[in-house]
Amino acid sequence: xxxELREIWVYLSASPLLAxxxxxxxYQVGFWIYRRAGFNPLLNPVLIAVVLLVSLLLVTDTQYSxxxxxxxxxxxxxxxxxxxxxxxxxxxxxxxxxxxxAILASLLAGSLTAAIxxxxxxxxxxxxxxxxxxxxxxSVTAPVAMGISEQLGGLPSLTAVLVILxxxxxxxxxxxxxxxxxxxxxxxxxxAIGTASHGIGTARALQVSELxxxxxxxxxxxxxxxxxxxxxxxxxxxx
Amino acid sequence: MLFxxxxxxxxxxxxxxxxxxxxxxxxxxxxxxxxxxxGLLIKGGIPEDLATVGDAxxxxxxxxxxxxxxxxxxxxxxxxxxxxxxxxxxxGSTLATIAVTVVVMRLLSRSADAADSEAE
Numbered sequence: 001x002x003x004e005l006r007e008i009w010v011y012l013s014a015s016p017l018l019a020x021x022x023x024x025x026x027y028q029v030g031f032w033i034y035r036r037a038g039f040n041p042l043l044n045p046v047l048i049a050v051v052l053l054v055s056l057l058l059v060t061d062t063q064y065s066x067x068x069x070x071x072x073x074x075x076x077x078x079x080x081x082x083x084x085x086x087x088x089x090x091x092x093x094x095x096x097x098x099x100x101x102a103i104l105a106s107l108l109a110g111s112l113t114a115a116i117x118x119x120x121x122x123x124x125x126x127x128x129x130x131x132x133x134x135x136x137x138x139s140v141t142a143p144v145a146m147g148i149s150e151q152l153g154g155l156p157s158l159t160a161v162l163v164i165l166x167x168x169x170x171x172x173x174x175x176x177x178x179x180x181x182x183x184x185x186x187x188x189x190x191x192a193i194g195t196a197s198h199g200i201g202t203a204r205a206l207q208v209s210e211l212x213x214x215x216x217x218x219x220x221x222x223x224x225x226x227x228x229x230x231x232x233x234x235x236x237x238x239x
Numbered sequence: 240m241l242f243x244x245x246x247x248x249x250x251x252x253x254x255x256x257x258x259x260x261x262x263x264x265x266x267x268x269x270x271x272x273x274x275x276x277x278g279l280l281i282k283g284g285i286p287e288d289l290a291t292v293g294d295a296x297x298x299x300x301x302x303x304x305x306x307x308x309x310x311x312x313x314x315x316x317x318x319x320x321x322x323x324x325x326x327x328x329x330x331g332s333t334l335a336t337i338a339v340t341v342v343v344m345r346l347l348s349r350s351a352d353a354a355d356s357e358a359e
Contacts, residue, residue: 067309080247080251082251083250086250087279089276106341110336121332139336165329169330181341189341192338195337196337199304203304206297213297219340221265224266
């Protein structure tokens with residue numbers, strides 16, 4: 001019996017179907033909990049899904065690469081989804097045009113704050129040089145952040161993880177901070193979330209309001225550009 | 240609908256090509272987003288079928304980050320070793336970034352609004 005079970009397991013884990021299905025199931029469990037909790041940002045569905053899947057992979061002693069073989073079909077759709085962010089942006093373009101100077105200035109301020117505060121705090125608590133470099137571009141969307149990290153001598157794969165954790169942190173804690181600060185303007189909320197926590201923040205912003213989603217997607221794109229240009233220059237000043 | 244899915248993929252593909260060819264530090268999909276925006280501006284509106292396809296991607300945007308998120312397991316050991324520094328840096332810096340961005344945005348939009356009302 002046990003041998004048969006093992007055979008089935010070996011067969012299933014060799015096909016992308018299992019990882020793909022598990023990813024969808026874990027996310028839907030996460031989303032169900034998130035919805036039941038009245039869309040409480042702390043119960044971010046990505047966070048719940050990641051915790052469930054990582055636990056499952058560790059318990060079954062499955063390699064990430066085996067899981068990703070199947071999950072890559074979901075991962076692939078990030079590209080077209082990013083292109084589709086043109087839709088909310090187009091719908092809110094008038095609003096974006098009107099506040100273009102405020103957008104650029106706050107984005108630059110946020111972009112520098114993200115890198116300097118992350119490196120500063122981590123250095124204060126004794127993080128290694130490698131971690132500091134990998135941490136610096138963490139507020140930028142993953143492909144760009146990995147490129148910057150590599151250029152500065154960090155670990156791109158560690159940066160990818162820190163980028164995701166930053167996204168989840170911003171999506172989970174950002175709305176609470178903005179509520180505490182009394183910020184009601186959806187454009188300003190979206191811009192701040194997108195600058196700090198890229199696509200994962202944008203996903204959360206879109207769930208709340210299209211205006212916030214449009215500004216968040218815009219901030220994500222602009223912050224990628226700003227950080228890629230500014231961070232290597234700032235880094236040279238300090239190190 | 241298949242047509243607009245093709246349009247979206249083509250925007251991404253051209254974006255990737257521009258990234259590779261120019262060496263610009265912008266990911267291909269972000270350039271693809273700008274291309275699609277330019278197309279919408281030229282066309283002067285969003286075709287209904289494009290909205291259907293695009294909004295389907297965006298409604299489930301969070302899901303698409305899950306596979307990359309599971310990659311956290313690759314660095315669990317390192318994150319455990321420097322856990323305190325990393326956790327504090329991520330939380331502190333993310334909150335600081337949000338606060339600074341929103342404060343600057345509000346100050347400048349307020350002064351712009353004030354200038355507008357003065358001009359009126």
